[in-house]
Amino acid sequence: MRNSRFPALSRSWEDVESEMKTARERDMPWRDARNFKPAYFGGEDLLAVADGALNMYLAENAIFSRTAYPSLGQYEEEVVDMMLSLLNAPDGAGGSISSGGTESIIMCVKSAREWARENRSSAATPEIIVPHTAHPAFDKAGHMLDVKVVRMAESTEWRADAAAMAEAVSGDSFMIVGSAPPYPYGETDPIAEIAAIAREHGLWMHVDGCIGGCILPFMRRLGEDVPDFDFAVPGVMSMSIDLHKFGYANKGVSLVLLRDAGLERYQRTSFGDWPAGIYSTANITGSRSGGPLASAWAVMNYLGEEGYLRIFAAQRDIKQRLMKGVGEIDGLEIIARPHALHFYFGSPEFDIFAVDTGMAAKGWSMTRAEQPDSIMMWVNMSHQDVVEEYLGDLQTTVADVRAGRVQPAEKSTVYVM
Ligand SMILES: Cc1ncc(COP(=O)(O)O)c(C=O)c1O
Structure with missing residues (x-):
């Protein structure tokens, strides 16, 4: 017989809530400090309406x-x-x-x-x-x-x-x-x-x-x-x-x-x-x-066609600024001609996952992909004011990787498991 994991006694909501808050905090300890937003973030007003x-x-x-x-x-x-x-x-x-x-x-x-x-x-x-x-x-x-x-x-x-x-x-x-x-x-x-x-x-x-x-x-x-x-x-x-x-x-x-x-x-x-x-x-x-x-x-x-046009125009501009900046960094290459709001970049010259590791150490959370090894970016409204900071960090990280100062932590590219 398995040991029962079902709590024998009732608990207060405050007690349960506090345990859950701690567990959720462990998922992303930096969530609040970095004002973390969901992947599909169109603005605080949209979150409130939804x-x-x-x-x-x-x-x-x-x-x-x-x-x-x-x-x-x-x-x-x-x-x-x-x-x-x-x-x-x-x-x-x-x-x-x-x-x-x-x-x-x-x-x-x-x-x-x-x-x-x-x-x-x-x-x-x-x-x-x-x-x-x-x-x-x-x-x-x-x-x-x-x-x-x-x-x-x-x-x-x-x-x-x-x-x-x-x-x-x-x-x-x-x-x-x-x-x-x-x-x-x-x-x-x-x-x-x-x-x-x-x-x-x-x-x-x-x-x-x-x-x-x-x-x-x-x-x-x-x-x-x-x-x-x-x-x-x-x-x-x-x-x-x-x-x-x-x-x-x-x-x-x-x-x-x-x-x-x-x-x-x-x-x-x-x-x-x-x-x-x-x-x-x-x-x-x-x-x-x-x-x-x-x-x-x-x-x-709430948005109507007018609102969707407005936020997609803004995110299209963020994507273009990011893609232009990434493309201007020596050794980085944009992959494909992305039509939506996500794009990939890689490098024929150095290990792109080392770049990911270096950027993670600076607090940037990105997604790895393969065929070829690359980094994927989902653009959302929370990126509007950090494009320059991100590109500056990317440039120094690439220089660090070229100089052998950063090594990739691991090769894995699990999407979901
Ligand atoms: C192109 C495409 N189709 C289908 C899906 C599956 O969607 P869901 O995860 O909502 O089931 C995804 C998920 O990212 C996707 O990117």
């Missing part, structure tokens, strides 16, 4: 958004509509919310698989074709749905290798994927080219816009050179869009968007023979908090 709405609906169960809590149903419809119009969806398009990018992707693979069962000749092992950089959520989906994931061996010039994807199409393929943009490298895949392959072979084309779905439409309006990536591209059947990233909602809300609302029948699970009544949901989760959806609706109404 948290206010989250708290208002925290205890409401979003599974009952069409029955007990119709206001949540209304928010879902409106949030879906707002994003469909932003992403050039045609009349008749539809969508639903999920708990995150991974769930959205799993549901799109599931919808495409069911659609293929009805519309394509049967496959011994149904396959989806994904670029080298596609998010591992596609592999999770493949594992859960018994679908083979054919992942390309490499990217060409930091984007999906469309020629290799065309060659990979077989009689068992039913879906093809591009990302706008992917997490690695940050450059949008050639969506129009991949969609042309989809049209030629009758495949379901999915665009993973978990990062860029909210950003890219506004980058275009700001005059940035962003390739076509949304429902304006013929053949794009579905998109996954995370509102809990650059939509600035609290964690736990993403969108599954479909070119044709009728396709939702392939996504939905309905069960009628249950004493409690009909059970019909579009996504995986059952009970879940209404808070994240409420926070998305609140932030989208």
Whole structure:
């Protein structure tokens, strides 16, 4: 028998809270001293709006958004509509919310698989074709749905290798994927080219816009050179869009968007023979908090197109200042042409992870990546006033690395484990 770890006696909230505060403080002892902000930080006002709405609906169960809590149903419809119009969806398009990018992707693979069962000749092992950089959520989906994931061996010039994807199409393929943009490298895949392959072979084309779905439409309006990536591209059947990233909602809300609302029948699970009544949901989760959806609706109404344009313009400028400064440091190179608000840099001359180690010692928290070894930066509003300080520290750290005064602490680049 295991020893019970369940506390035998009740404790006061003050006691529990104090233990939790200490544990949280240990995560990042420098959190308060450095005024730490979440990765997707658009401003204190956004945090207040998102948290206010989250708290208002925290205890409401979003599974009952069409029955007990119709206001949540209304928010879902409106949030879906707002994003469909932003992403050039045609009349008749539809969508639903999920708990995150991974769930959205799993549901799109599931919808495409069911659609293929009805519309394509049967496959011994149904396959989806994904670029080298596609998010591992596609592999999770493949594992859960018994679908083979054919992942390309490499990217060409930091984007999906469309020629290799065309060659990979077989009689068992039913879906093809591009990302706008992917997490690695940050450059949008050639969506129009991949969609042309989809049209030629009758495949379901999915665009993973978990990062860029909210950003890219506004980058275009700001005059940035962003390739076509949304429902304006013929053949794009579905998109996954995370509102809990650059939509600035609290964690736990993403969108599954479909070119044709009728396709939702392939996504939905309905069960009628249950004493409690009909059970019909579009996504995986059952009970879940209404808070994240409420926070998305609140932030989208608070910002409007005007507000998103304003904060994306400001962050685009921060990104440009950072990229220019990094590119001017001898031995550092920017990787790819990043379309969203994250970018990578590396060095053909010295160990970039030593630079990371040196910068960490100066208090800068950055993210390591590989293929090639590189440092990844998420730009957010908290960086506005520290660009010069960061670049100055980067310059001295590079000089220290060149002179052998800093060694890398370790090579590992774990994303999540
Ligand atoms: C491009 C892309 N797609 C999908 C996901 C998965 O999203 P989530 O972590 O919300 O499940 C991520 C996460 O970073 C991502 O960057």
